[in-house]
Amino acid sequence: MKAMFVDLYPSTVDSIPFHIIDRPPRVKRCVGFRAACGAVDGCDVTSDPRPAKPAPQAIDTKTFWRALGVRACAVAVVTAQDADGPSGFLALSATHVCADPPLLMVSIDKRTASLAVVLQARHFAINYLPRGEEALADMFSGKTGRRGTDRFASGRWRQLTTGAPILDDAIGALDCKLEDTIERFEAVIAIGRLVDFVSRGDGEPLLYFRGGYR
Numbered sequence: 001m002k003a004m005f006v007d008l009y010p011s012t013v014d015s016i017p018f019h020i021i022d023r024p025p026r027v028k029r030c031v032g033f034r035a036a037c038g039a040v041d042g043c044d045v046t047s048d049p050r051p052a053k054p055a056p057q058a059i060d061t062k063t064f065w066r067a068l069g070v071r072a073c074a075v076a077v078v079t080a081q082d083a084d085g086p087s088g089f090l091a092l093s094a095t096h097v098c099a100d101p102p103l104l105m106v107s108i109d110k111r112t113a114s115l116a117v118v119l120q121a122r123h124f125a126i127n128y129l130p131r132g133e134e135a136l137a138d139m140f141s142g143k144t145g146r147r148g149t150d151r152f153a154s155g156r157w158r159q160l161t162t163g164a165p166i167l168d169d170a171i172g173a174l175d176c177k178l179e180d181t182i183e184r185f186e187a188v189i190a191i192g193r194l195v196d197f198v199s200r201g202d203g204e205p206l207l208y209f210r211g212g213y214r
Ligand SMILES: Cc1cc2nc3c(=O)[nH]c(=O)nc-3n(C[C@H](O)[C@H](O)[C@H](O)COP(=O)(O)O)c2cc1C
Pocket: 088, 089, 090, 091, 092, 093, 094, 107, 108, 109, 110, 111, 112, 113, 114, 140, 141, 142, 143, 147, 148, 208
């Protein structure tokens, strides 16, 4: 009897390697009595008539950011303020944890200066920038060399409930009381309870997509 082959979707096959750009090769399952390869019924036939795929790549930092470029996200500046003044940084890791209780999180690199301020002040605010604030975003990402309180010389800032700096021109801002921290690898995940917020109600958000602002 002639062997037949049916496609298995990659999601059903645990051993499919991760390919960044190419689709994983389809694996065919032999359902004939005896496959051409001489194997028994029902075996997974991994030989593919197409040329062999390269081995899965290791994900270095550059590749990681290129991969993350597929995710369009709102540009956010995370801020906090202690006795020494305000501190802030560009943070695209800011997102929500859950709605009940109302928790947000931001992953803060251990080298980011604001980490100490967030831990000391026990709060942080997530400020979503409007379109046109690319220069402010660059400054808070360290590109201009301005550090610490100097970064707050640009823009008008105020406070809501926690005392974290809120950008007046922000599309919206989420004011959070620090609830918990999780230290993993080279980062500290700060989890905050939303205690106050502002929403401008108009304007277009500044987005980050494929390595650039949109
Ligand atoms: C697109 C982009 C996203 C970033 N997201 C984060 C982030 O989520 N957490 C973080 O700690 N640093 C993040 N950074 C890096 C900080 O913004 C940058 O290191 C900043 O200069 C830190 O502030 P500091 O110089 O006061 O330490 C990001 C940078 C870029 C360009």
